[in-house]
Amino acid sequence: MMYHKIPDETVRRLPIYLRGLMVSADQGHEHISSQALADFVGVQSWQIRKDFSYFGDFGTRGVGYPIGKLAREIRRILRLDVIRRAALVGVGDLGSALLAYPGFGGYGLEIVAAFDIDPEKVGRLINGIRVEDSSQVDTLGERGISLAIVAVPRTEAQSTIDRLAEAGVRGILNFAPCKVAVPGRVKVITLDIAMELARLPYYMPAEGSSEHPPGGQQELAAGSIVT
Amino acid sequence: MMYHKIPDETVRRLPIYLRGLMVSADQGHEHISSQALADFVGVQSWQIRKDFSYFGDFGTRGVGYPIGKLAREIRRILRLDVIRRAALVGVGDLGSALLAYPGFGGYGLEIVAAFDIDPEKVGRLINGIRVEDSSQVDTLGERGISLAIVAVPRTEAQSTIDRLAEAGVRGILNFAPCKVAVPGRVKVITLDIAMELARLPYYMPAEGSSEHPPGGQQELAAGSIVT
DNA sequence: CCATGTGAAGGTATTCACAGCC
DNA sequence: GGCTGTGAATACCTTCACATGG
Numbered sequence: 293m294m295y296h297k298i299p300d301e302t303v304r305r306l307p308i309y310l311r312g313l314m315v316s317a318d319q320g321h322e323h324i325s326s327q328a329l330a331d332f333v334g335v336q337s338w339q340i341r342k343d344f345s346y347f348g349d350f351g352t353r354g355v356g357y358p359i360g361k362l363a364r365e366i367r368r369i370l371r372l373d374v375i376r377r378a379a380l381v382g383v384g385d386l387g388s389a390l391l392a393y394p395g396f397g398g399y400g401l402e403i404v405a406a407f408d409i410d411p412e413k414v415g416r417l418i419n420g421i422r423v424e425d426s427s428q429v430d431t432l433g434e435r436g437i438s439l440a441i442v443a444v445p446r447t448e449a450q451s452t453i454d455r456l457a458e459a460g461v462r463g464i465l466n467f468a469p470c471k472v473a474v475p476g477r478v479k480v481i482t483l484d485i486a487m488e489l490a491r492l493p494y495y496m497p498a499e500g501s502s503e504h505p506p507g508g509q510q511e512l513a514a515g516s517i518v519t
Numbered sequence: 520m521m522y523h524k525i526p527d528e529t530v531r532r533l534p535i536y537l538r539g540l541m542v543s544a545d546q547g548h549e550h551i552s553s554q555a556l557a558d559f560v561g562v563q564s565w566q567i568r569k570d571f572s573y574f575g576d577f578g579t580r581g582v583g584y585p586i587g588k589l590a591r592e593i594r595r596i597l598r599l600d601v602i603r604r605a606a607l608v609g610v611g612d613l614g615s616a617l618l619a620y621p622g623f624g625g626y627g628l629e630i631v632a633a634f635d636i637d638p639e640k641v642g643r644l645i646n647g648i649r650v651e652d653s654s655q656v657d658t659l660g661e662r663g664i665s666l667a668i669v670a671v672p673r674t675e676a677q678s679t680i681d682r683l684a685e686a687g688v689r690g691i692l693n694f695a696p697c698k699v700a701v702p703g704r705v706k707v708i709t710l711d712i713a714m715e716l717a718r719l720p721y722y723m724p725a726e727g728s729s730e731h732p733p734g735g736q737q738e739l740a741a742g743s744i745v746t
Numbered sequence: 747c748c749a750t751g752t753g754a755a756g757g758t759a760t761t762c763a764c765a766g767c768c
Numbered sequence: 769g770g771c772t773g774t775g776a777a778t779a780c781c782t783t784c785a786c787a788t789g790g
Binding site: 554564571572576579581583 | 747748749750751752
Binding site for chain 1: 530531534535537538542559560561596597598599603605611612613615616617619620622623625626628665666668689690691692696697698704706708710711712713714715716717718719720721722723724
């Protein structure tokens with residue numbers, strides 16, 4: 293195999309594969325074919341083989357891919373091979389739900405700090421994490437936390453993110469429905485939940501008539517923005 | 520302008536534009552140039568012009584685009600021009616947060632029903648909505664609700680969605696981290712929050728060294744799956 | 747002069763088909 | 769026989785540069 297830059301679209305799919313590999317490993321398998329993984333995650337088998345071919349010859353012909361080894365390699369590429377600690381800013385309904393969300397662990401991600409501006413919430417213990425006052429985000433640098441989740445109202449998003457960037461945070465998952473500006477050393481993924489739902493009617497078959505464009509495509513990209 | 524099929528990537532951006540147009544309208548503007556909208560939503564101006572050109576000549580040279588008219592047209596294309604009522608299944612932490620989430624209204628979407636399997640939760644009133652027993656999802660068809668949000672554990676996702684599909688639901692936003700199978704008449708967008716966060720370390724600049732591939736791209740697609 | 751709209755060029759990702767290997 | 773890995777073909781999207789019109 294030659295050295296290739298891994299295409300962005302492939303990077304986007306790697307977490308999907310990783311998710312599938314983890315479940316398959318749970319079921320006790322040690323190898324999986326591109327076809328089996330394809331059925332499992334909803335991507336075509338040749339797409340999977342092509343994607344994997346960008347970073348090495350992992351498969352064995354006639355057998356498939358070794359699940360453990362492949363998962364390890366994907367984790368390495370995505371830089372999930374070290375446990376990463378994350379902070380949450382904004383302990384409202386969504387923020388609280390994220391604190392309780394069990395899914396991050398599988399990717400080596402862990403929320404270890406939470407901040408809110410509301411004195412009512414500061415000091416409360418949620419899922420084992422003590423809510424701190426928002427002014428304390430400045431301490432994230434010293435604490436070695438470089439990942440943050442922002443779940444504050446739209447009007448507060450930019451100022452919150454400015455502060456996080458200043459504190460040394462380098463990756464932000466933003467749930468506020470707006471574009472935010474950040475220095476080049478910081479990456480932001482904006483995830484606007486309502487916007488995702490808003491894409492749905494377009495792809496739904498029409499109720500009464502059948503005058504609608506959308507064809508039968510199976511996979512589509514979503515609307516997050518990475519800055 | 521000739522008739523063109525609207526590219527999927529353009530459709531993916533339309534809600535972003537709509538979001539920007541709404542905010543701009545709130546600020547009292549009546550027209551906006553592709554450049555101003557570009558600065559606002561984080562997409563290049565020529566990309567915006569190209570996108571809009573797929574569905575008509577809306578702009579006036581030297582002036583820009585009429586915000587109201589354009590927003591109305593985007594709504595029509597995305598089929599957000601009628602109020603759509605949605606149901607929520609799974610009133611856990613995330614589900615409760617979604618019930619309280621104010622952002623759906625801007626897109627003409629409204630959660631009007633909630634279901635859970637837990638007898639403790641059934642009957643409770645959350646944000647003005649009475650939680651019903653999950654068995655009641657069968658009534659969604661008669662109630663004219665064709666959109667659903669699924670926020671149940673992964674193990675329950677497939678059975679939940681089977682039932683929704685049977686009840687006549689045709690669009691589903693799925694928060695369970697797995698692929699789900701549905702009949703062709705149903706569209707599903709899967710939004711795996713942990714997976715989005717998992718993409719972040721890849722794009723973060725390295726801590727100590729600087730041996731990492733990711734370039735300085737500004738926009739990237741995210742990982743939702745539409746079936 | 748300003749800002750749109752669009753052919754044409756360029757780049758990237760998907761899809762195919764099959765050679766190569768276990 | 770089954771499954772991987774990949775060059776080549778295709779399709780799609782982005783980007784540019786500029787003609788066009790208010």
